[in-house]
Amino acid sequence: MNKTSEAIKSANLIVIGRLVDASNATLQATLENTDPVMKVIYKPVLEEKPLWDFADGNLANREYAAYLLSELGDFNLVPTTVLREGPFGFGMVQEWIEIDEELDVVDFGQSNDPQLRKLALFDAIINNTDRKFGHLLVDHDGKLRGCDHGVCFHQENKLRTVLWQFAGEQFTAEEIELLNKVNKLDLDSSFAELLTSAEISALSGRIANLLAVRQFPFPSDEWPAIPWPPV
Incomplete structure (x- = not known):
């Protein structure tokens, strides 16, 4: 476990605000006794709104499952994410990414940037039903990460995304390699406590x-x- 993961997993959460545009309770918090101060996103399970097509109380599990698959498959697209207790109960806690506010994320999201291809492939694997432009996090170094994966992994095909510019394009050798890597994972043991069989x-x-x-x-x-x- 790296230093960031360890801090997010164990440090006390101090809630400092709420993201009002989010459909579920999405709280911004700082991690106590970190230098420099680390920010995180905290989504308590108790504040999840029921959805007709996803089981109640498990959106946090899906957020963590997306992070886990990103890490195990070497996509490295999802900010560090853990499941833990917080001030408002058990939930998902994720590393806060400071984005480049000067970047037009809609223009970027419609481009052919290779990072977007990678994310589009990742979304196809996890069956993301909600990839919006606002879920594209590009930092000041130009690195892309994706967030808000609570409505992924449904057993029925429900892919909905703004990243259709690659539809029908053949996979590159690198993309085939990524697919082969996730194909070799022991999915049952890795995700048994997070997703249904x-x-x-x-x-x-x-x-x-x-x-x-x-x-x-x-x-x-x-x-x-x-x-x-x-x-």
Whole structure:
């Protein structure tokens, strides 16, 4: 466990604000006794709003599952994330990313930046139903990370994203390598406490299908392809 992970896992959380645009309670907090002071996002399970197509009280698990797959598969796209107790109960705590406020994230999100291709592939694997432009975090060094993965890993195909610019494009050798890496993971042991057996089976099936077709998926004609609002 690196220093950032250890601090996020164990340091006391001091809530300093709330992100009012979020659909669920999303709190900004600092970690006590860190120098420099570290900021995090804290999403307590008790404040999760029920969804008709996802089980109650497990959005935090899906956030952590996305981080875990990102790490195990060497995508390195999700900020450090843990599950832990906090001032308002058990929930997800994630590293705060200081974004480049000068960057037009909508313009960037419609570009062909290779980091976006990687994220689009990641989203296809985890079946992200809510990839918005506002979920693209680009720091001052130009590094991209993605956030808000609470509605991922559904067993039914529900991919909704603003990153359709790669649809139909053939995977590169590097992307095939990433898929092969996640295909070799022991998904059952890694995700058994986070997802249902049906969801893990569907995850395995998506990986196998992507390896078979070797190209980015197209939008479905059975549901909206882009989440609303898209930002």
